[in-house]
Amino acid sequence: MTDFRSFRASAVVLRHADWGEADRLLTLYTREQGLIRAVAKGARKINSRKAGHLQPFTHVTLQLSKGRDLLIVTQAETVNAFLPLHENLTKTSHAAYIVELLYRFSREEEGGNPALFKLLTDTLERIQNEESAWLPIRYFEMRFLDAVGFRPQLFECANCGREIQAEDQFFSATAGGVICPRCGLGLPNLTKISLEALKYLRHFQRSSYRDAARANPPPEVQKETESLMQAYFTYLLERKLNTPEFIKQVR
Numbered sequence: 389m390t391d392f393r394s395f396r397a398s399a400v401v402l403r404h405a406d407w408g409e410a411d412r413l414l415t416l417y418t419r420e421q422g423l424i425r426a427v428a429k430g431a432r433k434i435n436s437r438k439a440g441h442l443q444p445f446t447h448v449t450l451q452l453s454k455g456r457d458l459l460i461v462t463q464a465e466t467v468n469a470f471l472p473l474h475e476n477l478t479k480t481s482h483a484a485y486i487v488e489l490l491y492r493f494s495r496e497e498e499g500g501n502p503a504l505f506k507l508l509t510d511t512l513e514r515i516q517n518e519e520s521a522w523l524p525i526r527y528f529e530m531r532f533l534d535a536v537g538f539r540p541q542l543f544e545c546a547n548c549g550r551e552i553q554a555e556d557q558f559f560s561a562t563a564g565g566v567i568c569p570r571c572g573l574g575l576p577n578l579t580k581i582s583l584e585a586l587k588y589l590r591h592f593q594r595s596s597y598r599d600a601a602r603a604n605p606p607p608e609v610q611k612e613t614e615s616l617m618q619a620y621f622t623y624l625l626e627r628k629l630n631t632p633e634f635i636k637q638v639r
Contacts, residue, residue: 541565
C-alpha cells in the first residue's frame with residue numbers, strides 16, 4: 389500500500405516568501421500535481437542545506453510530507469539551478485515573465501501536466517542559453533495557450549469561419565483569434581495584425597522548437613507580436629501582468 393503522507397516531486401520554484409522566524413514558504417509548479425505550496429523549515433538559517441536548492445527558477449527534486457495545513461519539504465536536490473537567469477537582469481526579467489504567466493493561469497492542486505512542466509523547464513533553459521529571449525518567449529506563449537485551453541484561431545476567421553487569406557488582418561481577444569478584413573469593418577475592439585506577424589504566430593503554433601528557431605523576424609514584427617500577446621493575456625486574465633513593465637524598465 390502506497391504511503392501518501394510522503395512523496396517525491398519534480399518541481400520548479402516559482403516564488404518564495406519568508407514564513408515564521410526561519411522558514412520559507414514556496415510556490416512550486418510540479419510535474420505530478422501542478423501548482424502547490426510547501427514550507428521549507430529552517431531554510432532561512434545560515435547553515436541550512438536546503439536554502440541553495442530553493443531559489444526561484446530552480447528545477448529541483450523534492451521529498452514532501454503532509455503537514456497539518458501545508459506540505460513540508462523534507463529533502464531537496466537541484467536538477468538544474470539555471471544560474472545565468474540570476475546573474476543577468478534581462479534573463480531574470482524574462483524568466484520572471486513565464487513564471488508569472490504560469491502562476492496566473494494555474495490553480496492549486498488542479499493536477500499535473502507533464503507536457504506543460506517540460507515546456508516550462510525547456511523554456512527556462514532556452515532563455516538561459518540564447519542571446520535573445522524573443523523566440524523562446526513567443527514559442528512558450530503559443531504552446532502555453534494550447535495547454536491552458538485558449539489556443540487562438542489563426543487559420544480561419546474567428547467570426548465567419550472563412551479561411552484567412554494572404555493579407556493584413558485583425559485580431560480579436562474577445563473572439564479568440566484572427567478576424568478577416570470583411571468582418572473587421574463592423575466589429576468593435578479589434579487590433580490590426582500584419583500578414584508577417586500572423587505568419588510567425590502560426591509557425592510557432594504548429595512547429596517544433598527546432599523548426600521555429602529558424603524564424604528571424606525584423607524588430608517591428610517582434611514588437612507587434614509581443615504587444616498582441618500582451619493584450620490577449622490581459623483580456624484572458626482580466627488584469628495586466630506585472631512582469632512586462634519590469635522587462636521594459638530593464639531594457
